[in-house]
Amino acid sequence: MPAIFNHLKEWQNELNICIRCGYCYEHCHIYKLTNWESDTPRGKLVLIHALLNGELEPSNEIAEKVFECFYCKKCSDNCSAKVSVTDIFTAARQDLVEAGFDADGVTARIDEDFCSRCRLCISVCKTEALSWDAENKKVVRDKIKCQGCGTCVATCPSGIIVQNEGYAVSRKELKERVKKINSRFLVFCCNWEIYPGLRLSRSETAQPDTHTVIVNMCSGRVEPELILEAFNRGIDGVMIACCPPDECEHNGNYKMMRRVAFLKNLLPELGIDAQRLRVDYFKAKEGVKLKKAIDKFVEDISAIHQSAG
Amino acid sequence: MKLNLDKLRAIVGMGNVRTDPLDLFVYGTDASVHEAPASAVVRPENIEQVQAIMRYANAELIPVIPRGAGSGMSGQAVPIKGGIVMDMKRMNRILEIRPEDILCRVEPGVVDDDLNRALKSYGLFYPPAPASSRIATIGGEIANNASGVRSVKYGATRDSVLGMKVVLANGDLIRLGANTRVEASGYQIDRLMIGSEGTLGIIVEATLLLKPIPKYRCLGRASFNKLEEAGNAISEIIASGASPSILELMDNIAITAVNTTLNMGLPDVEAIVMFEADGQVKEAVDYEIAHIKAVCEKNNGFGIEASYDPEKRMKLYAGRKKLFAALSRYKDGLACTSLADDMAVPYSRMADMAKKIHKIAEKNNVVMTAYGHCGSGCMHTKILMNPVRKEQWDDARRAVEEIYDYVYAIGGTTSAEHGIGISKAPAWKKEKADSLKVMKAIKKALDPNNILNPNKLQDAPDDWVSATRLRYPVKGAV
Ligand SMILES: Cc1cc2nc3c(=O)[nH]c(=O)nc-3n(C[C@H](O)[C@H](O)[C@H](O)COP(=O)(O)OP(=O)(O)OC[C@H]3O[C@@H](n4cnc5c(N)ncnc54)[C@H](O)[C@@H]3O)c2cc1C
Numbered sequence: 001m002p003a004i005f006n007h008l009k010e011w012q013n014e015l016n017i018c019i020r021c022g023y024c025y026e027h028c029h030i031y032k033l034t035n036w037e038s039d040t041p042r043g044k045l046v047l048i049h050a051l052l053n054g055e056l057e058p059s060n061e062i063a064e065k066v067f068e069c070f071y072c073k074k075c076s077d078n079c080s081a082k083v084s085v086t087d088i089f090t091a092a093r094q095d096l097v098e099a100g101f102d103a104d105g106v107t108a109r110i111d112e113d114f115c116s117r118c119r120l121c122i123s124v125c126k127t128e129a130l131s132w133d134a135e136n137k138k139v140v141r142d143k144i145k146c147q148g149c150g151t152c153v154a155t156c157p158s159g160i161i162v163q164n165e166g167y168a169v170s171r172k173e174l175k176e177r178v179k180k181i182n183s184r185f186l187v188f189c190c191n192w193e194i195y196p197g198l199r200l201s202r203s204e205t206a207q208p209d210t211h212t213v214i215v216n217m218c219s220g221r222v223e224p225e226l227i228l229e230a231f232n233r234g235i236d237g238v239m240i241a242c243c244p245p246d247e248c249e250h251n252g253n254y255k256m257m258r259r260v261a262f263l264k265n266l267l268p269e270l271g272i273d274a275q276r277l278r279v280d281y282f283k284a285k286e287g288v289k290l291k292k293a294i295d296k297f298v299e300d301i302s303a304i305h306q307s308a309g
Numbered sequence: 310m311k312l313n314l315d316k317l318r319a320i321v322g323m324g325n326v327r328t329d330p331l332d333l334f335v336y337g338t339d340a341s342v343h344e345a346p347a348s349a350v351v352r353p354e355n356i357e358q359v360q361a362i363m364r365y366a367n368a369e370l371i372p373v374i375p376r377g378a379g380s381g382m383s384g385q386a387v388p389i390k391g392g393i394v395m396d397m398k399r400m401n402r403i404l405e406i407r408p409e410d411i412l413c414r415v416e417p418g419v420v421d422d423d424l425n426r427a428l429k430s431y432g433l434f435y436p437p438a439p440a441s442s443r444i445a446t447i448g449g450e451i452a453n454n455a456s457g458v459r460s461v462k463y464g465a466t467r468d469s470v471l472g473m474k475v476v477l478a479n480g481d482l483i484r485l486g487a488n489t490r491v492e493a494s495g496y497q498i499d500r501l502m503i504g505s506e507g508t509l510g511i512i513v514e515a516t517l518l519l520k521p522i523p524k525y526r527c528l529g530r531a532s533f534n535k536l537e538e539a540g541n542a543i544s545e546i547i548a549s550g551a552s553p554s555i556l557e558l559m560d561n562i563a564i565t566a567v568n569t570t571l572n573m574g575l576p577d578v579e580a581i582v583m584f585e586a587d588g589q590v591k592e593a594v595d596y597e598i599a600h601i602k603a604v605c606e607k608n609n610g611f612g613i614e615a616s617y618d619p620e621k622r623m624k625l626y627a628g629r630k631k632l633f634a635a636l637s638r639y640k641d642g643l644a645c646t647s648l649a650d651d652m653a654v655p656y657s658r659m660a661d662m663a664k665k666i667h668k669i670a671e672k673n674n675v676v677m678t679a680y681g682h683c684g685s686g687c688m689h690t691k692i693l694m695n696p697v698r699k700e701q702w703d704d705a706r707r708a709v710e711e712i713y714d715y716v717y718a719i720g721g722t723t724s725a726e727h728g729i730g731i732s733k734a735p736a737w738k739k740e741k742a743d744s745l746k747v748m749k750a751i752k753k754a755l756d757p758n759n760i761l762n763p764n765k766l767q768d769a770p771d772d773w774v775s776a777t778r779l780r781y782p783v784k785g786a787v
Contacts, residue, residue: 013642023634201419
């Protein structure tokens with residue numbers, strides 16, 4: 001066994017226990033985006049196992065895969081062999097970084113040259129991936145801890161914290177997705193409360209939905225610009241579906257609530273009825289409640305439209 | 310093997326060809342014990358692209374291994390000697406749903422559960438439903454003749470496929486089967502493709518027969534203190550003309566596994582039988598359930614309960630659904646391997662088979678379970694063993710051989726649903742000794758250059774343990 005895998009070697013037995021059934025495919029946000037099996041939790045465990053046993057040489061490309069994880073932990077939570085998938089990813093992150101491999105994956109990066117040192121980002125990061133380096137007077141990030149929720153990206157007043165493109169969470173990609181919507185309603189849904197199944201198949205016979213769902217890693221990532229962009233495009237209503245106040249993995253929902261309060265004041269001035277923006281709370285696996293809440297929202301806003309003639 | 314990547318890129322586009330060692334490694338694995346890296350991964354999007362890839366590969370004599378979700382358990386999709394792994398998951402369109410003809414047309418990469426979600430609004434379903442339906446593709450299911458928990462009533466994949474389009478090794482496209490429930494128009498070549506494990510052609514479209522979703526479903530469970538009595542109950546339920554839509558067995562090892570991993574609180578008995586009846590008329594379902602209950606009681610079954618309530622049904626069934634994965638937590642240091650895992654035996658021998666499995670396991674120092682879709686004749690087992698010890702692989706090899714010798718002696722067959730691939734091929738070649746020549750002739754006729762998923766089925770190595778690298782870090786050479 002190559003000497004560099006000090007953290008991973010603890011997990012050898014767990015890696016043997018994974019039966020490679022692939023049921024985790026269904027839960028993985030990244031896989032649903034790329035449809036490459038090397039992006040699935042199973043695929044990554046296969047790679048990590050191969051590293052540990054010397055079947056593959058460590059590389060930046062493999063490190064990149066390991067950093068491509070939002071830690072929604074749906075794979076671990078739903079693994080019936082109870083393999084701690086994301087803990088294994090963390091061990092792999094540690095070993096690869098210690099061995100000098102470099103990758104960003106979905107983690108947030110800071111463009112130091114333009115950082116104003118306001119340190120707002122540090123206060124919103126629940127995983128403590130960001131900290132203040134007093135000696136060098138700069139914000140440093142621990143990318144092993146970063147889970148890519150994007151709350152800091154949405155918080156940074158200078159807009160200099162970014163996530164790589166390719167995972168549908170960068171500022172540019174989110175904006176493009178909002179621009180492409182052709183349904184009447186938009187729902188920003190954080191990955192924790194919805195449970196959409198694999199849904200990788202396409203159907204031309206299926207009815208178009210009244211609403212489009214954009215899954216993001218935390219409601220804290222939803223910037224006011226995105227909401228305004230949606231209204232600007234004539235969308236009837238925007239709903240933000242997120243975790244109940246004290247249950248957010250990232251505390252991003254508090255951030256979002258403040259933003260929504262601010263927007264609700266602003267919208268009437270732009271001639272937009274504030275009721276067209278709604279926040280609702282859902283626990284993990286409350287998919288049915290979510291669906292009902294979306295239907296109700298669509299119904300309420302349609303009624304407002306009708307009465308307004 | 311010399312691959313011209315530019316040619317492949319020209320066919321499917323830059324972004325759909327990968328040769329990074331990490332991708333090659335991942336696409337060389339599935340849910341089996343085997344692994345062997347691919348030479349390239351290619352993702353076609355339509356029939357023309359599949360044809361072009363096959364023409365190129367056939368001219369250059371490069372193996373092509375079609376791949377769905379890679380959930381096969383016998384190494385069917387593992388490229389033993391490398392080659393182009395053709396990932397079919399981008400051909401994922403449900404082309405049409407025709408409720409008036411109760412059929413649908415789909416591309417091979419459509420995921421089974423996705424299809425059933427789409428069919429639901431028409432009040433229809435596609436019945437084969439392997440336990441892996443959340444990821445398995447229709448193409449992979451056809452190529453494996455998958456079946457599942459409701460096959461006892463609705464049959465295997467072969468009973469639900471009406472026709473298909475197939476690209477042959479030379480790139481020709483052929484249409485097989487028909488759009489009708491019955492067909493007597495000559496050779497049933499579509500049937501030949503079902504279960505061919507990617508060795509005869511690439512399935513690029515399928516026409517599937519659907520069934521109306523039953524209005525009523527009632528699921529029940531009975532406990533038994535003797536495995537034998539559970540086996541007898543199953544045999545008698547079927548033989549007495551009942552028509553259950555689920556009829557499952559779980560032995561004590563399986564029960565312990567789900568109880569420890571998932572905290573299911575199943576009764577700690579020697580065996581559990583799960584049953585379901587479904588239909589459009591409640592009285593008919595009541596009748597079936599009463600009949601099944603009575604047979605269970607007659608065979609000393611106890612703690613019998615049944616429910617129409619969806620939530621209760623789900624609870625009753627949850628342990629079974631996650632059983633396979635839970636088995637890997639049966640005991641520290643043991644891993645759960647899919648070997649000799651899905652034989653089919655005549656109903657009357659079900660109980661004997663279960664007992665024999667336990668005996669063989671004990672003799673060979675491994676742990677084995679007996680469970681499965683016994684109502685359709687399918688017995689599942691898993692071999693739980695310490696996968697890093699070389700001796701355990703010798704134990705497993707012996708256990709597998711002894712199990713299949715017994716299966717054949719009682720008139721059973723090698724695989725009910727998971728297919729042959731690599732790990733079951735040595736035993737299966739014994740079972741099919743007299744037809745191997747015909748199979749080889751068929752393979753030669755359809756794929757003269759032997760490029761379609763070579764070294765599988767009749768051409769697989771004679772020793773499964775050394776056929777590929779094993780996925781576990783075995784100490785000492787195997
Ligand atoms: C936890 C678990 C539970 C399972 N339960 C069941 C069960 O209950 N019943 C059951 O039957 N199986 C079961 N399986 C086995 C497996 O999931 C099924 O056999 C399934 O049909 C395989 O589909 P796939 O898309 O993953 O195919 P793959 O594994 O990718 O491929 C399987 C074979 O099909 C070939 N193939 C794939 N697509 C095509 C195509 N388009 N054209 C030609 N050949 C093709 C491949 O070359 C290969 O030989 C289970 C597996 C797991 C891991």
